[in-house]
Amino acid sequence: MELLIKAENISGNPREDNANKKKLFSEERRPKTAAEHREQWGFIEDDAIRENISYQMQYLECQVYLYNDYQMYLTLESLHFKNIMTTLSGVVECALYALIEQGAEKGNYVFNERTPFIRLIDDAYDMRVIDKDLKDYFHALRKMRNFVHISSLDFREYEAYDIEETNRYIEAMNRFIDSQTTQSVL
Numbered sequence: 001m002e003l004l005i006k007a008e009n010i011s012g013n014p015r016e017d018n019a020n021k022k023k024l025f026s027e028e029r030r031p032k033t034a035a036e037h038r039e040q041w042g043f044i045e046d047d048a049i050r051e052n053i054s055y056q057m058q059y060l061e062c063q064v065y066l067y068n069d070y071q072m073y074l075t076l077e078s079l080h081f082k083n084i085m086t087t088l089s090g091v092v093e094c095a096l097y098a099l100i101e102q103g104a105e106k107g108n109y110v111f112n113e114r115t116p117f118i119r120l121i122d123d124a125y126d127m128r129v130i131d132k133d134l135k136d137y138f139h140a141l142r143k144m145r146n147f148v149h150i151s152s153l154d155f156r157e158y159e160a161y162d163i164e165e166t167n168r169y170i171e172a173m174n175r176f177i178d179s180q181t182t183q184s185v186l
Contacts, residue, residue, distance in 0.1 A: 007020045025065060037054035056091050079157060092138055099124065100123050103129065137172040
């Protein structure tokens with residue numbers, strides 16, 4: 001397997017890393033900046049969490065553009081969906097953690113920093129951070145994330161993940177962001 005190659009950057013500006021390579025996206029098709037994503041996630045009060053989510057959202061947007069703009073081989077397509085869903089799951093877990101922590105600080109709720117994802121989802125539902133549909137989607141997404149390990153000869157990576165399932169989780173994420181943005185405005 002070929003090793004990764006990074007071009008030397010003599011300017012010192014990290015935005016000019018690998019400037020000698022082909023541009024991935026045209027200027028009008030580029031993913032939003034991390035700052036734009038941070039603004040969209042303004043309902044997360046913790047600056048560090050919001051910043052990390054913004055980087056992951058930028059990466060997710062890049063993954064979606066890659067899929068929509070380039071033809072992928074069968075197995076690469078399925079694994080690309082797997083990667084998107086795994087990243088979505090991490091964003092959801094982080095966001096629920098932040099929102100439950102915020103709610104705990106404002107109410108009489110004891111928050112444990114070691115709360116597992118399964119409990120974060122249930123707590124978010126109990127605290128009315130998410131509705132029943134999002135609770136169900138996020139539990140299904142959490143279960144899917146548990147399949148990230150190559151564990152069985154019966155499990156075929158090239159047919160394990162599909163576009164319909166991936167789009168359902170992207171739509172759930174969009175609905176989650178919209179619901180939080182609406183709540184923070186009210």
